[in-house]
Amino acid sequence: MTQASEARPPLPPFTRETALQKVRLAEDGWNSRDPQRVALAYTVDSLWRNRAEFPQGREQIVQFLTRKWERELDYRLIKELWAFDGNRIAVRFAYECRDAAGNWYRAYGNENWEFDEHGLMQRRYASINDLPIQESERKFHWPLGRRPDDHPGLSDLGL
Numbered sequence: 001m002t003q004a005s006e007a008r009p010p011l012p013p014f015t016r017e018t019a020l021q022k023v024r025l026a027e028d029g030w031n032s033r034d035p036q037r038v039a040l041a042y043t044v045d046s047l048w049r050n051r052a053e054f055p056q057g058r059e060q061i062v063q064f065l066t067r068k069w070e071r072e073l074d075y076r077l078i079k080e081l082w083a084f085d086g087n088r089i090a091v092r093f094a095y096e097c098r099d100a101a102g103n104w105y106r107a108y109g110n111e112n113w114e115f116d117e118h119g120l121m122q123r124r125y126a127s128i129n130d131l132p133i134q135e136s137e138r139k140f141h142w143p144l145g146r147r148p149d150d151h152p153g154l155s156d157l158g159l
Contacts, residue, residue, distance in 0.1 A: 008041055008119040012087035019084035022119075023091055027079040028146050035065035043122045050126045072097035076140035078147060080154045082110070089113045094159050096133070096140045104133045108159070 008025075010018035029038045039058040048055045048064075055064045069075060077095035084090070091111050098104045109128035116122045139157050142148050 006040075006118055006120060011117065011119040012115050014084045014086070014089060016081075016084070019089050020081050022089060022115075023079050023081045026091075026113075027077055027093075030077050030079075031075075031144075031146055033069045033075055033144075035062040035069070038065055041121055042124070043116055043120045046120075046122055046124065048124045048126070050124070051128055071099060073100065074098050074144065076142065076144070076147070078140065078154050078157075078159075079111075087115045087117075089115075092154065094154055096138055098135075102135075104135050104138060106131045106133050106137075106139075106159075 010021050014022065026041065029041055032038070039061045042058060042061055045057050046055075046061065048061065050064065053064060055061050072095075075095060075097040077093060079091045079093040082090040082092050089112075091113070092109070093111065094106055094108050096104065096106050107128050107130045109126055111127075112123075112125045113121050114123040139159070140147075140151075142151050
């Protein structure tokens with residue numbers, strides 16, 4: 001069970017401002033590429049659907065993310081708020097990464113999130129498509145880590 005000491009503001013019900021904050025916090029966490037850090041944003045019994053994988057709980061989330069970032073190198077992600085209501089947020093996202101052979105990809109997707117009263121994500125449903133790109137087609141060029149505040153978002157980049 002979630003304890004209040006694990007609260008992850010902003011808390012639901014979300015306003016436009018707090019939904020935007022939640023989306024940016026999630027983006028920042030994923031751009032850290034730190035599975036342990038990212039997993040703390042989810043309930044201990046969180047349910048996911050990510051492509052054909054269905055991690056359940058923080059331990060499986062950490063395992064999933066560890067595998068993901070071992071093969072998705074130079075990972076950079078942008079998330080954008082799509083809609084929100086009560087304790088739910090929908091986002092669209094894109095990320096760029098390369099594989100060990102140096103092939104670049106841009107993944108596009110949508111996520112539906114549901115939060116508990118402490119602001120922890122209890123459900124995450126992701127639908128994702130991958131597009132091979134040339135290195136010259138990359139649009140995410142900031143240093144690894146948090147996207148700078150002045151870097152364009154998805155809509156600004158025409159994505």
